[in-house]
Amino acid sequence: MSFDTIIQGGIVITGDGSASFRADVGISAGRITDIADLSDAVPNTAEVIDAAGMIVCPGFIDIHTHSDVTLVDHPGAQSKAYQGVTTEVTGNCGFSPYPSPDGNSGSVREGIGPTLSSTEDWSWTDVSGYSEVVNQNGVSINVAPLVGHSALRIAAGAQNDAPPTPDQLAHMQRSLEIGIEQGAFGMSTGLTLPPSSYATTDELVSLASVMSRFEHAFYATHARVWAGWHVKAVEEAVQIGRSASVPVQFSHIAIVDSRVHGHGEQLVAVIDNARGSGDDVTTDMYPYTAASSGMSQMLPGWVQEGGVSAMLARLRDPATRKKAHESTSKGWFGGLPFVFSTMVIATVASEENAGLVGKSLEEIAADRGVDGVEAMLMLIDEEDNEISKIMHNRVEGDIRFFMEYEHAMIGSDGNAIERTGIWESSMPHPRFYGTFPRVLGKYVRDEPLISLETAVHKMTGMPARRLGLSDRGVLREGAVADVVVFDPATVIDLATFEDPHRYPVGIPHVLVNGEPVIKNGKHTGARPGTVLKRGV
Numbered sequence: 001m002s003f004d005t006i007i008q009g010g011i012v013i014t015g016d017g018s019a020s021f022r023a024d025v026g027i028s029a030g031r032i033t034d035i036a037d038l039s040d041a042v043p044n045t046a047e048v049i050d051a052a053g054m055i056v057c058p059g060f061i062d063i064h065t066h067s068d069v070t071l072v073d074h075p076g077a078q079s080k081a082y083q084g085v086t087t088e089v090t091g092n093c094g095f096s097p098y099p100s101p102d103g104n105s106g107s108v109r110e111g112i113g114p115t116l117s118s119t120e121d122w123s124w125t126d127v128s129g130y131s132e133v134v135n136q137n138g139v140s141i142n143v144a145p146l147v148g149h150s151a152l153r154i155a156a157g158a159q160n161d162a163p164p165t166p167d168q169l170a171h172m173q174r175s176l177e178i179g180i181e182q183g184a185f186g187m188s189t190g191l192t193l194p195p196s197s198y199a200t201t202d203e204l205v206s207l208a209s210v211m212s213r214f215e216h217a218f219y220a221t222h223a224r225v226w227a228g229w230h231v232k233a234v235e236e237a238v239q240i241g242r243s244a245s246v247p248v249q250f251s252h253i254a255i256v257d258s259r260v261h262g263h264g265e266q267l268v269a270v271i272d273n274a275r276g277s278g279d280d281v282t283t284d285m286y287p288y289t290a291a292s293s294g295m296s297q298m299l300p301g302w303v304q305e306g307g308v309s310a311m312l313a314r315l316r317d318p319a320t321r322k323k324a325h326e327s328t329s330k331g332w333f334g335g336l337p338f339v340f341s342t343m344v345i346a347t348v349a350s351e352e353n354a355g356l357v358g359k360s361l362e363e364i365a366a367d368r369g370v371d372g373v374e375a376m377l378m379l380i381d382e383e384d385n386e387i388s389k390i391m392h393n394r395v396e397g398d399i400r401f402f403m404e405y406e407h408a409m410i411g412s413d414g415n416a417i418e419r420t421g422i423w424e425s426s427m428p429h430p431r432f433y434g435t436f437p438r439v440l441g442k443y444v445r446d447e448p449l450i451s452l453e454t455a456v457h458k459m460t461g462m463p464a465r466r467l468g469l470s471d472r473g474v475l476r477e478g479a480v481a482d483v484v485v486f487d488p489a490t491v492i493d494l495a496t497f498e499d500p501h502r503y504p505v506g507i508p509h510v511l512v513n514g515e516p517v518i519k520n521g522k523h524t525g526a527r528p529g530t531v532l533k534r535g536v
């Protein structure tokens with residue numbers, strides 16, 4: 001038998017959670033064609049990767065990302081490819097760059113805000129159009145898109161804190177159905193992020209129900225984790241999945257309310273009970289004690305009603321600005337107290353405020369002689385809402401608890417970027433660059449919590465199953481050759497909150513669809529990735 005590539009002498013972890021074993025991996029025409037002792041074939045093989053002392057496993061599938069448009073700006077997907085990620089799930093937290101009303105992407109772009117910042121035009125209007133642009137451009141890794149609920153609401157003109165009209169709901173249902181038919185893997189919500197957050201449970205059930213006839217299409221939810229809602233938020237997700245007969249992915253599970261830190265068992269009990277009743281519910285998490293999002297997520301829903309222009313108009317009118325200040329001062333997410341020293345600027349749009357990146361709201365407020373809430377409102381106003389922050393609001397014990405939870409996958413909640421363009425002077429969350437090697441280095445090797453096989457399973461087989469991808473996320477004959485080779489003794493993240501644009505070490509080889517994207521620790525420039533379609 002002959003091969004295009006042999007990965008020789010490594011320890012194979014197949015991704016299904018089973019024990020590792022020593023074998024060579026043969027690849028032909030983009031597929032894994034043999035896993036065995038292939039030393040006889042080595043002399044006749046053009047490409048032989050020496051994996052002695054290394055782990056050979058499926059490429060990581062990042063179940064939770066916001067790389068929708070960064071993959072257009074940065075088709076090399078550097079911050080993810082260097083981690084061993086070979087597939088990004090996009091369209092999360094209600095944010096997708098489609099559908100667009102009447103072929104005009106401007107309003108969905110404005111409505112989505114800084115989570116999907118890009119420099120390129122959004123020339124597409126739907127999932128197919130987006131996929132075509134990404135594929136024509138070329139991309140180094142694969143993409144599995146979701147349809148975002150905020151985008152559906154914006155496209156239907158339902159940006160108010162009210163139920164959609166019957167016409168608007170029908171428009172959203174039809175748009176979602178089209179997106180799923182075009183290959184999207186499911187629908188996401190962002191239930192602390194307007195306009196998605198304006199939805200009632202009933203609205204979400206009516207939408208999610210549209211997906212029930214499509215195999216594997218799932219409901220991914222950034223849940224309604226308001227003050228006092230940490231358990232109710234999981235219950236709502238379970239209820240929506242059950243009522244709509246669709247699987248549920250509970251996104252980035254965490255506890256952000258300091259009053260209930262240490263009570264992760266209350267959240268997973270809801271998932272375990274649902275699973276015990278036959279519901280297909282899983283979750284994902286990232287290995288950091290800080291979150292990151294657009295700044296405006298901290299404002300009360302009424303301030304954001306009607307979209308970004310309406311919000312900015314309120315902040316620029318003295319009377320409503322005063323009201324916004326009063327009501328924001330009551331706390332975030334329905335009453336959690338602000339700790340401005342823990343809120344650090346990650347990205348801004350203007351040159352004038354570039355110097356604020358990396359500073360806390362406490363420092364900025366002191367410099368400007370205003371309180372923290374006013375500093376926040378000023379910055380949202382000055383930046384036309386194009387401002388994001390990092391917020392240190394979690395505890396390590398909860399991170400370890402959720403990572404160990406058997407139905408939790410790893411998802412970065414980060415973007416595939418490189419330090420150019422709008423990211424040049426930004427300080428993004430280090431999860432963009434470090435999530436997967438951090439789990440492998442810190443939580444498998446240095447502060448042992450889970451086994452290597454379990455960690456890899458959480459990054460490969462588990463998300464592949466959620467996506468319904470039968471030939472990825474696994475190393476077996478016939479599977480697509482998305483493969484990572486890493487050194488278990490040295491793999492680690494280097495990105496920090498102070499110095500986030502740093503690639504990890506210990507991951508010398510990453511193959512996407514059989515082609516090397518990272519070779520001997522360097523990006524090859526190859527763009528073998530593609531936008532995947534559900535059920536194909």
Ligand SMILES: [Zn+2]
Binds near residue numbers: 092093222251
């Ligand atoms: Zn989210």
